[in-house]
Amino acid sequence: MNLQHPELNVCGFLLPITLVSGVLGFLAAWLLLLSLERLRLSRYIAHLPFCFLALSLLLAGLAHQLFTL
Numbered sequence: 610m611n612l613q614h615p616e617l618n619v620c621g622f623l624l625p626i627t628l629v630s631g632v633l634g635f636l637a638a639w640l641l642l643l644s645l646e647r648l649r650l651s652r653y654i655a656h657l658p659f660c661f662l663a664l665s666l667l668l669a670g671l672a673h674q675l676f677t678l
Contacts, residue, residue, distance in 0.1 A: 626676050634669025
C-alpha cells in the first residue's frame with residue numbers, strides 16, 4: 610500500500626481507507642450492540658444511540674490503525 614495515495618484497489622475501484630475503516634467500524638459496533646441487545650445487557654447502557662456512536666468511532670479508528678500498519 611502506498612501511503613501517498615491511501616486507497617484500496619477493490620476490483621478496479623479505488624476506495625479511500627477512511628471509508629473502508631468507517632464502514633468496518635460501523636458494522637462492528639452494530640454487531641456488538643446487536644449481541645448486547647440479544648443478551649439483554651443493553652438495559653445497563655444509559656443512552657444507546659450515544660454508545661453506538663462512540664463505539665463506531667472507536668472501532669473505526671482501530672480499523673484505520675490496522676490498515677495503516
